[in-house]
Amino acid sequence: MKALPLGAALSAAVLCLSVSAHGFAYCLTRTCDPETMQCELDSTRTCIVSGKTLFWPNSCVSYDVQKDGSQKLNISYDALHTVVVDAFQKWLDADCGNGTHPSIRVADYGAVTCAKPEYNKDQPNANIITFHDQSPWPHPNAVDTLALTTVFFNGDSGEIYDANVEINSAEDSFAVGDAKGTQVDLNAVLTHEIGHFLGLSHSAFSDATMYSSYMPGMTTLEQDDVTGICLSLPPNRVPLGSECTPRHGFSTECGQPKTGCCATAVGSTGSQSQTLGLFAFALGLTAWRGRLRLRRSARAPRR
Amino acid sequence: MNWPCGGQRGLRSGLFPAPARRPPCANLRADMNRRQTLGLMGTLLAGLIAPRLARATTARAVALGDLVRRSTRIAHATPLEGSSRFEDIGDTRHIVTYTRLRVEDPIFGDTGETEILVRTLGGHVGELGEIVHGEAQLALNESCVVFLRANADGIEQVTEMAQGHYPLLADSGGALRLQASRNMPRLVGNPGAAVAQLANLRLPDARALILGVKR
Numbered sequence: 001m002k003a004l005p006l007g008a009a010l011s012a013a014v015l016c017l018s019v020s021a022h023g024f025a026y027c028l029t030r031t032c033d034p035e036t037m038q039c040e041l042d043s044t045r046t047c048i049v050s051g052k053t054l055f056w057p058n059s060c061v062s063y064d065v066q067k068d069g070s071q072k073l074n075i076s077y078d079a080l081h082t083v084v085v086d087a088f089q090k091w092l093d094a095d096c097g098n099g100t101h102p103s104i105r106v107a108d109y110g111a112v113t114c115a116k117p118e119y120n121k122d123q124p125n126a127n128i129i130t131f132h133d134q135s136p137w138p139h140p141n142a143v144d145t146l147a148l149t150t151v152f153f154n155g156d157s158g159e160i161y162d163a164n165v166e167i168n169s170a171e172d173s174f175a176v177g178d179a180k181g182t183q184v185d186l187n188a189v190l191t192h193e194i195g196h197f198l199g200l201s202h203s204a205f206s207d208a209t210m211y212s213s214y215m216p217g218m219t220t221l222e223q224d225d226v227t228g229i230c231l232s233l234p235p236n237r238v239p240l241g242s243e244c245t246p247r248h249g250f251s252t253e254c255g256q257p258k259t260g261c262c263a264t265a266v267g268s269t270g271s272q273s274q275t276l277g278l279f280a281f282a283l284g285l286t287a288w289r290g291r292l293r294l295r296r297s298a299r300a301p302r303r
Numbered sequence: 304m305n306w307p308c309g310g311q312r313g314l315r316s317g318l319f320p321a322p323a324r325r326p327p328c329a330n331l332r333a334d335m336n337r338r339q340t341l342g343l344m345g346t347l348l349a350g351l352i353a354p355r356l357a358r359a360t361t362a363r364a365v366a367l368g369d370l371v372r373r374s375t376r377i378a379h380a381t382p383l384e385g386s387s388r389f390e391d392i393g394d395t396r397h398i399v400t401y402t403r404l405r406v407e408d409p410i411f412g413d414t415g416e417t418e419i420l421v422r423t424l425g426g427h428v429g430e431l432g433e434i435v436h437g438e439a440q441l442a443l444n445e446s447c448v449v450f451l452r453a454n455a456d457g458i459e460q461v462t463e464m465a466q467g468h469y470p471l472l473a474d475s476g477g478a479l480r481l482q483a484s485r486n487m488p489r490l491v492g493n494p495g496a497a498v499a500q501l502a503n504l505r506l507p508d509a510r511a512l513i514l515g516v517k518r
Contacts, residue, residue: 033385034445035426035443036426039442045470116394145464145488146363149436150433152432154430154431155431192489
């Protein structure tokens with residue numbers, strides 16, 4: 001009976017030692033936004049340490065691979081799916097000590113049609129991993145981007161609502177397995193991106209998968225990655241639920257544009273109507289001010 | 304500056320979240336006549352409808368020469384305030400943040416503006432937050448060297464995201480040195496990478512190196 005607490009204590013000690021040995025090289029993603037708030041940094045000024053850490057609230061999260069794979073690179077849905085499953089498994093298998101693992105499981109909800117990294121505030125969602133084949137890559141100030149992960153979350157609690165990974169097959173060439181020449185190792189890229197998906201930020205430890213430098217074949221987790229994911233999703237945490245379904249339900253399709261003046265769906269171009277409504281209001285205000293000015297000038301005595 | 308309240312020539316319309324204080328805008332609003340305002344709003348509308356940009360999390364390391372060539376402005380600047388809102392980026396709705404920066408030293412692309420407005424991806428609107436791993440984070444009051452690229456709408460963004468952002472940190476002797484951005488994307492190796500050349504350089508040395516590359 002004493003073995004478990006002792007083991008837990010030992011694993012905690014090992015965890016603490018490994019953390020201090022690496023000087024907290026990994027960073028957890030936090031709610032504090034340094035562009036609009038004063039955020040506290042660690043002593044090395046590499047991690048934000050104020051605000052809540054981002055976390056998946058339930059013990060399960062779903063993910064979905066986009067159905068088309070990359071027709072341009074001749075990487076099928078099945079091939080991409082295999083790489084994604086493998087990348088998730090690496091993180092889920094992380095040894096948190098005493099035979100425990102990060103407190104999350106993943107559910108594959110199958111192929112989805114939607115290829116947009118969106119979050120719908122009042123419609124079903126999907127956490128997608130998708131290629132972007134169409135040229136040009138829609139982000140012209142970042143043409144050297146290979147893949148990007150976008151995470152939506154509750155800014156007060158840190159609860160993750162949605163995460164999506166987009167791979168830039170429009171501009172770059174990826175290989176499953178051995179990357180040759182200028183090809184990029186898709187396995188290495190996705191192992192890193194799934195770390196972001198699960199709530200990790202970058203690491204300052206140069207061997208870590210979450211370090212900001214890529215090496216082909218760099219697909220295994222280092223101790224720094226393991227420490228990070230085990231603290232982000234500790235084995236003994238109490239999840240809020242066990243559901244895997246995305247927020248507001250699951251859909252294989254992208255969010256549908258809403259009609260009317262007050263649509264507020266995020267991740268849908270249809271919600272432009274809100275902006276246009278505001279624009280119309282501002283335009284009306286300007287016209288009203290112009291009329292007021294004309295009236296005043298008409299009343300004013302002429303010289 | 305082509306965007307509301309971006310600098311001395313800027314103006315902010317009621318469409319945009321108002322920052323806590325903005326004296327240049329308050330003075331300028333009175334100077335704008337109706338036609339100018341309507342013209343600007345038309346431009347804004349076109350800008351809102353037109354598809355737009357960006358974010359990253361794994362990227363090819365950009366060479367310093369490429370980073371300089373792709374930038375329309377390079378400056379030593381200090382972020383003063385930021386404000387977030389929803390915008391359509393490409394065909395997807397995202398949160399973006401507009402940060403107002405005070406120009407301490409216009410290293411390249413000087414237009415005489417003392418303040419500039421820069422858009423980055425991610426931020427908070429209401430309870431909803433969005434983070435784009437690899438995007439530059441222009442932390443308040445943290446001076447930096449920033450490489451900027453204006454898009455077709457005149458909106459300035461950080462060139463190659465975090466690869467174009469270098470916070471400044473004083474060393475033990477008090478000299479300011481460039482640091483790699485905290486949100487640096489995972490980089491595919493490049494021996495001539497800008498981050499490898501610029502990180503830890505003293506500010507005057509970095510300035511000289513950048514201008515040397517520009518020539």
